[in-house]
Amino acid sequence: xxxxxxxxxxxxxxxxxxxxxxxxxxxxxxxxxxxxxxxxxxxxxxxxxxxxxxxxxxxxxxxxxxxxxxxxxxxxxxxxxxxxxxxxxxxxxxxxxxxxxxxxxxxxxxxxxxxxxxxxxxxxxxxxxxxxxxxxxxxxxxxxxxxxxxxxxxxxxxxxxxxxxxxxxxxxxxxxxxxxxxxxxxxxxxxxxxxxxxxxxxxxxxxxxxxxxxxxxxxxxxxxxxxxxxxxxxxxxxxxxxxxxxxxxxxxxxxxxxxxxxxxxxxxxxxxxxxxxxxxxxxxxxxxxxxxxxxxxxxxxxxxxxxxxxxxxxxxxxxxxxxxxxxxxxxxxxxxxxxxxxxxxxxxxxxxxxxxxxxxxxxxxxxxxxxxxxxxxxxxxxxxxxxxxxxxxxxxxxxxxxxxxxxxxxxxxxxxxxxxxxxxxxxxxxxxxxxxxxxxxxxxxxxxxxxxxxxxxxxxxxxxxxxxxxxxxxxxxxxxxxxxxxxxxxxxxxxxxxxxxxxxxxxxxxxxxxxxxxxxxxxxxxxxxxxxxxxxxxxxxxxxxxxxxxxxxxxxxxxxxxxxxxxxxxxxxxxxxxxxxxxxxxxxxxxxxxxxxxxxxxxxxxxxxxxxxx
Ligand code: PLP
Numbered sequence: 001x002x003x004x005x006x007x008x009x010x011x012x013x014x015x016x017x018x019x020x021x022x023x024x025x026x027x028x029x030x031x032x033x034x035x036x037x038x039x040x041x042x043x044x045x046x047x048x049x050x051x052x053x054x055x056x057x058x059x060x061x062x063x064x065x066x067x068x069x070x071x072x073x074x075x076x077x078x079x080x081x082x083x084x085x086x087x088x089x090x091x092x093x094x095x096x097x098x099x100x101x102x103x104x105x106x107x108x109x110x111x112x113x114x115x116x117x118x119x120x121x122x123x124x125x126x127x128x129x130x131x132x133x134x135x136x137x138x139x140x141x142x143x144x145x146x147x148x149x150x151x152x153x154x155x156x157x158x159x160x161x162x163x164x165x166x167x168x169x170x171x172x173x174x175x176x177x178x179x180x181x182x183x184x185x186x187x188x189x190x191x192x193x194x195x196x197x198x199x200x201x202x203x204x205x206x207x208x209x210x211x212x213x214x215x216x217x218x219x220x221x222x223x224x225x226x227x228x229x230x231x232x233x234x235x236x237x238x239x240x241x242x243x244x245x246x247x248x249x250x251x252x253x254x255x256x257x258x259x260x261x262x263x264x265x266x267x268x269x270x271x272x273x274x275x276x277x278x279x280x281x282x283x284x285x286x287x288x289x290x291x292x293x294x295x296x297x298x299x300x301x302x303x304x305x306x307x308x309x310x311x312x313x314x315x316x317x318x319x320x321x322x323x324x325x326x327x328x329x330x331x332x333x334x335x336x337x338x339x340x341x342x343x344x345x346x347x348x349x350x351x352x353x354x355x356x357x358x359x360x361x362x363x364x365x366x367x368x369x370x371x372x373x374x375x376x377x378x379x380x381x382x383x384x385x386x387x388x389x390x391x392x393x394x395x396x397x398x399x400x401x402x403x404x405x406x407x408x409x410x411x412x413x414x415x416x417x418x419x420x421x422x423x424x425x426x427x428x429x430x431x432x433x434x435x436x437x438x439x440x441x442x443x444x445x446x447x448x449x450x451x452x453x454x455x456x457x458x459x460x461x462x463x464x465x466x467x468x469x470x471x472x473x474x475x476x477x478x479x480x481x482x483x484x485x486x487x488x489x490x491x492x493x494x495x496x497x498x499x500x501x502x503x504x505x506x507x508x509x510x511x512x513x514x515x516x517x518x519x520x521x522x523x524x525x526x527x528x529x530x531x532x533x534x535x536x537x538x539x540x541x542x543x544x545x546x547x548x549x550x551x552x553x554x555x556x557x558x559x560x561x562x563x564x565x566x567x568x569x570x571x572x573x574x575x576x577x578x579x580x581x582x583x584x585x586x587x588x589x590x591x592x593x594x595x596x597x598x599x600x601x602x603x604x605x606x607x608x609x610x611x612x613x614x
């Protein structure tokens with residue numbers, strides 16, 4: 001059981017000695033990194049960032065396009081910008097900017113705040129593109145960027161933005177940013193994020209508006225600033241065919257605009273969309289192309305159109321973000337509890353005379369073997385249904401009911417162990433019925449919001465015990481008080497985990513490919529905030545844990561919601577002081593406890609057992 005690591009892992013991780021290891025430098029295992037971090041008393045979920053995986057993705061993009069340009073003898077230039085919306089966290093962005101410097105990798109902004117970040121952090125001689133709806137202030141910021149010396153292109157989403165640019169250009173100091181026009185294509189994307197393209201999409205100019213825009217630019221004497229057309233058919237383009245269709249459409253619009261007299265139009269910006277393989281199962285792959293196929297198709301098609309239409313080969317811009325960011329982050333979360341962990345034979349309380357069906361369960365458990373395991377398992381589940389009905393009708397008591405639950409769970413565990421080596425398809429139905437619930441110390445709303453929002457799955461696997469067959473069909477529960485906080489067992493993409501007694505042994509799950517969109521889309525549902533994060537820098541001699549940032553304290557979370565934390569503290573103090581339940585000495589002690597709680601993060605620490613701090 002390799003949890004599909006060869007399908008989604010991009011060669012970034014591998015399994016050795018039963019552990020997931022990082023495939024670079026001294027090849028540390030994820031579990032040793034986590035244990036090292038936990039030595040300092042850090043508990044709860046931890047987000048690990050690997051800068052070498054950012055570097056790898058950037059390098060791959062530039063290399064693939066450079067190879068494609070060579071292969072097709074392409075004259076246009078290639079540039080890329082990183083869309084800040086995908087992950088704006090400083091420990092990611094600052095690494096990305098410095099790793100991208102030698103490529104002149106730029107930044108894309110979609111809001112004023114992102115534009116400020118781009119203006120403050122973008123490398124010299126690297127482009128900035130600006131998309132999304134803009135008011136006069138945002139357009140003025142674009143002018144300021146140009147005045148600062150940035151190579152910035154403001155992409156126009158509507159004619160009113162163009163009017164603003166023309167009017168602001170008259171009032172400012174002579175520097176005008178480049179202008180891009182976002183085109184509204186007929187072609188749309190594919191997959192759950194396909195809404196950004198197509199004639200009904202939220203963004204872009206129709207053909208008629210395009211013609212009007214070019215006339216407006218010409219009349220304002222700004223043709224030398226109109227340099228780019230832009231489109232984006234959606235994130236995570238799972239199939240290359242719609243992209244090729246969109247490219248043909250955009251390539252022809254580009255050629256037409258050049259022929260109409262857009263003298264300085266040089267570039268086509270394809271937006272983002274390069275897909276990431278999230279699937280853990282070969283039967284449910286999420287994309288059907290490679291990066292080099294994507295680069296070859298883009299270069300070949302644009303060359304073909306330019307040759308046919310007799311225009312110069314356009315410079316190519318891409319704004320792929322998911323592809324660059326997703327791989328670099330892994331969320332590691334401790335399992336706190338297995339739902340059926342309590343069901344041990346020590347807890348059975350047999351009666352001198354058990355009800356016949358309960359006795360039958362004892363017999364099934366005692367006589368079960370490999371041959372009859374599935375049949376006995378079925379029988380036990382049927383018996384449980386009947387026994388629960390008998391309880392509802394008052395024919396058996398709570399002790400019988402407890403014995404029933406324990407016996408059936410023991411039968412499930414025994415049966416699953418006995419048939420573990422059978423073909424998966426033969427036992428999948430059973431596995432579906434006998435799922436184990438793993439309570440995991442993380443918030444799905446905070447750390448995997450795309451699973452909650454649109455059902456996007458992420459690879460998940462235990463960090464160790466990978467040389468043991470996992471026997472339990474797993475359903476993962478997060479620690480929020482919300483039943484949506486669950487990744488249920490799915491027979492099409494089944495997840496199996498190990499049977500583990502958490503009181504005696506830690507068990508950590510890694511959620512992979514969470515570096516794109518998840519962090520900033522994450523919600524503070526139940527006031528669980530961004531997990532503790534650490535940047536892991538690995539070389540041949542060892543690894544370093546840098547930029548440790550502990551998850552926000554409860555005081556900080558409440559302050560973020562605009563509570564006056566002093567008032568919260570005073571209220572608590574007053575109420576403790578006024579309590580008649582405790583002595584003065586106890587009050588002092590409790591005030592100290594409250595102080596510690598307020599300054600600690602909100603994730604769980606202990607469950608059941610003081611020694612087992614998660
Ligand atoms: N460019 C634009 C205009 C976008 O809207 C987006 C995201 O939706 C991107 C780039 C990044 O897309 P992705 O992360 O799929 O590469």
